[in-house]
Amino acid sequence: MIRTQNNTTEQCIMEAAEALFLDKGYARTSTIEIARVVGCNQALVHYYFRSKENLFKQVFENKIKSFCFSLLEISEEDLPFKEKLEKRIGNHFDMLKVNSKLPILLFNEVHTNQDLARKIYADVGHLPLSIIARMQSELDVEYESGRICKTDAASLLFSIFSLNVMTFIGSPLLRLFAENSKEPLDVILEQRRAENIRLIMNSLNP
């Protein structure tokens, strides 16, 4: 058996699986192909992970949570609200840039695979409530002191989420839309990052 890293076989399988799932989606990825990439026998994939579905879950379990709620995590820094929010939006964007193929994979699975959707829901369905509430109280304070307009936290967060995530889900279209500028994708992404922040901050004006 040939391994590329000095990782354990189990780790190698997870890494190969992650790359393939992200590239081709769940349905189009086979355990045979995962094994071929790792350079091991296909039975090993089942030896370590029992089933393809289980492998998928193990690979993405943690990523799912951080993907869904990285935006909601309260940064501990003690900055004025607006600056803190700008930072959060940017951080969220950067996190997505590093995992740019994750959103389309997860949303596709959730949409086409009822079972997985329920599983994820059970896992993380309870999280947003408390975090949104905390955000709401921050927003209320700002509103009271006249620095922003009255704002619903859930709605705001979903808007940020939409703008940032769609930059990566829509990257094929983004290329088309930005064809005028002939810029490399990286530059376009930087522009989107700035524009997303601007859009959101603008929307808070009293």
Place this chain on the structure above:
Amino acid sequence: MIRTQNNTTEQCIMEAAEALFLDKGYARTSTIEIARVVGCNQALVHYYFRSKENLFKQVFENKIKSFCFSLLEISEEDLPFKEKLEKRIGNHFDMLKVNSKLPILLFNEVHTNQDLARKIYADVGHLPLSIIARMQSELDVEYESGRICKTDAASLLFSIFSLNVMTFIGSPLLRLFAENSKEPLDVILEQRRAENIRLIMNSLNP
């Protein structure tokens, strides 16, 4: 053979295929299942459409174009720019609501299926340029007369597209985010529609 409509068999197959592809994605949908839904022999699917891929293309060919560029179509009404834009954003949203499962299907196929991506690109890749240019000139006129801030058409259009499309791709999350309100999804969608328009219009302020 049992048909539900008095449509031709060919139409029935296309309708069943559309519904199944939208529900379960391309990879998880089999020609066998399509035939089962229609109530005909599986060979008929190939008799009329030769291959599953071909069937997919025939079903979604037109929808792909209207999906990608419905936003760009210039409405002929002769309204002030801002009112026209508000209308366009709303129309785009409404079109998506009627085809709410289309975005995730198309983006997933484009991301996981290189061939299809190239095919679509060849089909529609040339469209945006001229239309964005027209939009840009409208924006420039508004800018010159001081009614909006300097605005890049492609960027604006992509933002609108992001907010509207993500409402439907992200509907599972939207439910979570909006769990506080306990509103039915339809009400939440109306809120998003209004909020998307507000966000964009706000971003144009000089």
Place this chain on the structure above:
DNA sequence: ATACTATTTAATAGACCTATTAATACGCAA
């Protein structure tokens, strides 16, 4: 009715895939 065409069916070849099983190789402690 006859002949010809279009539609539909049954049957199946040929791939490929998941998961399991039984056998083999390996590493290491006693």
Place this chain on the structure above:
DNA sequence: TTGCGTATTAATAGGTCTATTAAATAGTAT
């Protein structure tokens, strides 16, 4: 070295899927 647990392999059962073929049926024009 022997023995034992872990890792790995080959082989394959059993399933599903796409696409094709040849035969049967329905429809229509003459």
